[in-house]
Amino acid sequence: MYSFLLVIIYMAFISLGLPDSLVGSAWPVMHTELNVPVSYAGMITMVIAAGTVVSSLLSDRLTKKLGAGLVTAVSVLMTAVALFGFSVSGSFLLLCLWAVPYGLGAGAVDAALNNYVALHYASRHMSWLHCFWGLGAAASPYIMRYCLTGGYGWHSGYRAVSIIQFVLTAGLFISLPLWKQANREKGDGARNAAAVKEEKRISENPSSGKTLSLLQTIRLKGVPLVMAAFFSYCAVEQTMMLWASSYMVQVRGMDVNLAAGYSSLFFFGITFGRFLGGFAADWLGDRGLIRIGIATIVVGLILVAAPVKTNMLVLAGLVVIGFGCAPVYPAIIHATPYNFGRENSQAVIGVQMASAYIGTTFMPPLFGVLASITNISSLPFYILILTVLLLVMSEKLNRTVDRRRNR
Incomplete structure (x- = not known):
């Protein structure tokens, strides 16, 4: 069960990386069509960053209330919707508005997934998962370049990545029972004695699951x-x-x-x-x-x-x-x-x-x-x-x- 769920998480890490390079790779064309200065890319990234900070700080409360699986699925859905919003936007202001759910979704899924893997999987998986993030981040500029050189425009590049995110979202919602079942099973044996001792300490401390401010x-x-x-x-x-x-x-x-x-x-x-x-x-x-x-x-x-x-x-x-x-x-x-x-x-x-x-x-x-x-x-x-x-x-x-x- 842990192995199958791990495949889902690997796919989720690819989706984490996919949107990260889109703004930079498409902006030379976008700013011309939108008739805004090149420097305005910084404003979009600032809005996205603000959203990621907010959702990261809320991740503890959200994950303990909804579970890591549901938080991940909803967060990827938010990024998919935001990217589709980018694909139909014709003004800089609309891009800034869609950047809000973009950032909120990215921050929540990043924190929730990283914590889940840190708790349940070996250090090697954490390293390889972030390698898969790199694959996603490296793939999106190629997707955008294909759309631009093929004459489809930057809107199509965002739309293509949003479709990939929607497909992954469907897979994450379908896999929700796996997250709950996996939480009741033992992991892949990678946790060390200190981690096992820590789990025992938590089980003996009824207040250990409280949400911290x-x-x-x-x-x-x-x-x-x-x-x-x-x-x-x-x-x-x-x-x-x-x-x-x-x-x-x-x-x-x-x-x-x-x-x-x-x-x-x-x-x-x-x-x-x-x-x-x-x-x-x-x-x-x-x-x-x-x-x-x-x-x-x-x-x-x-x-x-x-x-x-x-x-x-x-x-x-x-x-x-x-x-x-x-x-x-x-x-x-x-x-x-x-x-x-x-x-x-x-x-x-x-x-x-x-x-x-x-x-x-x-x-x-x-x-x-x-x-x-x-x-x-x-x-x-x-x-x-x-x-x-x-x-x-x-x-x-x-x-x-x-x-x-x-x-």
Whole structure:
């Protein structure tokens, strides 16, 4: 039963990634047809981000009331409806309105699915599931490009992805009995002795299933640390995605078209790294994955910043940074039940997701401001500062958790 449900969850993670690249891939055409400046894409992404933050913070209450399966199904339905709304919109204002359910659906399903997998499946599955998210995120630009080059227009691109989301929504609603049955069965044997001990503690504590408020969640020991760590990591990832191409053009003198293509090497590193990392995840453990990932990011930054004439080191550095980023996000999520208790994991993952969206929304533009004052060549040093913050917060969290669990 767990194996069949896992297939459904893998498909759901692909659907999570599908909408993420659509705005960016279609915007060069969209802004012209809508007669708005290029910069207006930021307004749409801000609305989406606001929705994801709100729904992430509400995910604990929603999941405990409705269940992870129903929250996932309804959330994917919301994104499907929102994408269809994008496909029939003829004005920028309508896009902003449809961005609201888009963000609300994305945030809720992200938090609910990540928590469910963290509770019920091994670390390797968390890594592979986020690899499947990468497949979805990589596929949507190709769908949009096919629609644009075929003369169907950007509306058809959104409509095609919305149809895929509607099909998945139907599958999720059909699978709802599986979620309930799986909750009554034992998992795939991947939980360690500490997790089993934690489950016993929860079963002996009748108040452990209560819903935590936002303030109560943040007051849990270690939560501000994991929020800062997650904020830092997601800022690293999104800043690299946004500025790698510009760095190669302005600092390394690459052709614009070549740089745009080579910037995907970072994304390739993340996706392929998560696939490979899944095979070692259970052996290395979440903490080991995070530490190795951080060290690998630093090595990649050294390659990118190396003052040599050849561009091969820069390209290799992008792949290495991607490999370093690959295990960090899944490992932080998967460690949440262990770090904060299974009864608190949904609430904590909700605030982690909120801090992640804040990091991805504000830190890449902040670098743009700094680059306009200094120089875009400072990108590796900006990423290094965020990576050091990630390391410091992560290690402080480990010490906090160890002290709590050893008392």
